[in-house]
Amino acid sequence: MGNGTKLGRVRGLGSAKHGGKHWLDQRLTAVGNLLLTTWLVLSLLWLPNFDYETVAAWLAQPSVAVPMILMLANIFWHVRLGLQVLIEDYVHDEGNKFATLTLLNFYVIGGAAFGIFMVAKHAFTGAPA
Amino acid sequence: MAQNPNRPISPHLQIYRWGPHMAVSIFHRATGFVMATAGMLTLLWWLASIAGGPESYATFQSYVVSGGEEATGMQVAINWFFRLLALGVTYSFFQHMFSGIRHLLMDLGAGYELKTVRTWSIAVYIAALTATALVAMLVAARFMGA
Ligand code: HEM
Numbered sequence: 001m002g003n004g005t006k007l008g009r010v011r012g013l014g015s016a017k018h019g020g021k022h023w024l025d026q027r028l029t030a031v032g033n034l035l036l037t038t039w040l041v042l043s044l045l046w047l048p049n050f051d052y053e054t055v056a057a058w059l060a061q062p063s064v065a066v067p068m069i070l071m072l073a074n075i076f077w078h079v080r081l082g083l084q085v086l087i088e089d090y091v092h093d094e095g096n097k098f099a100t101l102t103l104l105n106f107y108v109i110g111g112a113a114f115g116i117f118m119v120a121k122h123a124f125t126g127a128p129a
Numbered sequence: 130m131a132q133n134p135n136r137p138i139s140p141h142l143q144i145y146r147w148g149p150h151m152a153v154s155i156f157h158r159a160t161g162f163v164m165a166t167a168g169m170l171t172l173l174w175w176l177a178s179i180a181g182g183p184e185s186y187a188t189f190q191s192y193v194v195s196g197g198e199e200a201t202g203m204q205v206a207i208n209w210f211f212r213l214l215a216l217g218v219t220y221s222f223f224q225h226m227f228s229g230i231r232h233l234l235m236d237l238g239a240g241y242e243l244k245t246v247r248t249w250s251i252a253v254y255i256a257a258l259t260a261t262a263l264v265a266m267l268v269a270a271r272f273m274g275a
């Protein structure tokens with residue numbers, strides 16, 4: 001295999017060789033999402049009610065906080081990969097594409113950090129009275 | 130970088146004839162986008178409101194679930210906005226989940242005959258709509274006292 005077409009090589013625009021990993025990661029996180037979101041839906045429907053005491057005690061357990069954290073990390077990773085493809089399909093101007101992909105990175109890393117911090121804070125400090 | 134306007138580009142939505150299979154494909158994208166934005170922001174808000182204690186949880190509920198007996202007209206409108214959003218996100222979830230499973234099965238090399246492609250696509254809608262209706266009824270019956 002070469003490094004893309006001759007023209008691509010001249011412009012330094014051959015395949016980045018990351019496509020296969022991206023594709024596979026999207027599938028692996030899809031399987032992770034399937035397991036973790038099914039857990040969340042069933043676990044929520046299992047609750048007797050949605051009162052604060054019930055939900056706060058539920059989320060503070062390690063057996064809930066840990067899969068919740070895993071789910072946040074897994075979904076935001078899946079979203080990072082998924083929306084990247086969506087942006088690359090629709091935003092063609094190089095400058096705008098770069099800016100949009102940068103915003104996407106801020107969003108997914110910020111969102112995951114925020115969510116994980118909130119779950120951890122709640123589980124570690126217990127429900128504030 | 131300047132793009133050659135004459136270079137061939139891949140066909141877009143308006144080129145394809147609508148049918149169950151192409152619709153499943155674009156729905157997968159749209160529902161993924163809805164969950165990635167509206168769904169995840171609401172989930173983060175909910176988690177933060179639990180971490181924040183009973184008052185912040187009550188604030189979340191007053192917007193998203195119900196403003197209670199003396200809710201103002203504005204609050205009722207906001208409640209309905211979020212209820213419809215929740216319904217949309219729930220449907221998006223099941224639609225994306227079932228068509229995602231279809232993706233994974235096709236990635237294994239199964240189901241490429243034209244008839245099978247069509248059957249699986251239609252099955253995705255039926256499964257998604259059924260699951261959405263089921264969850265909506267469960268939630269309405271158990272948590273909203275309806
Ligand atoms: C429930 C289990 C899930 C499964 C089985 C699943 C499966 C998949 C698969 C296989 C793809 C790749 C599609 C392709 O290559 O064209 C994908 C894309 C995507 N997923 Fe998921 N997913 C799940 C949950 C989620 C969740 C919870 C979110 C967001 C919060 C999400 C957001 C996205 C986005 C934005 C894309 C990109 C869509 C595109 O490029 O057209 N997914 N999903």
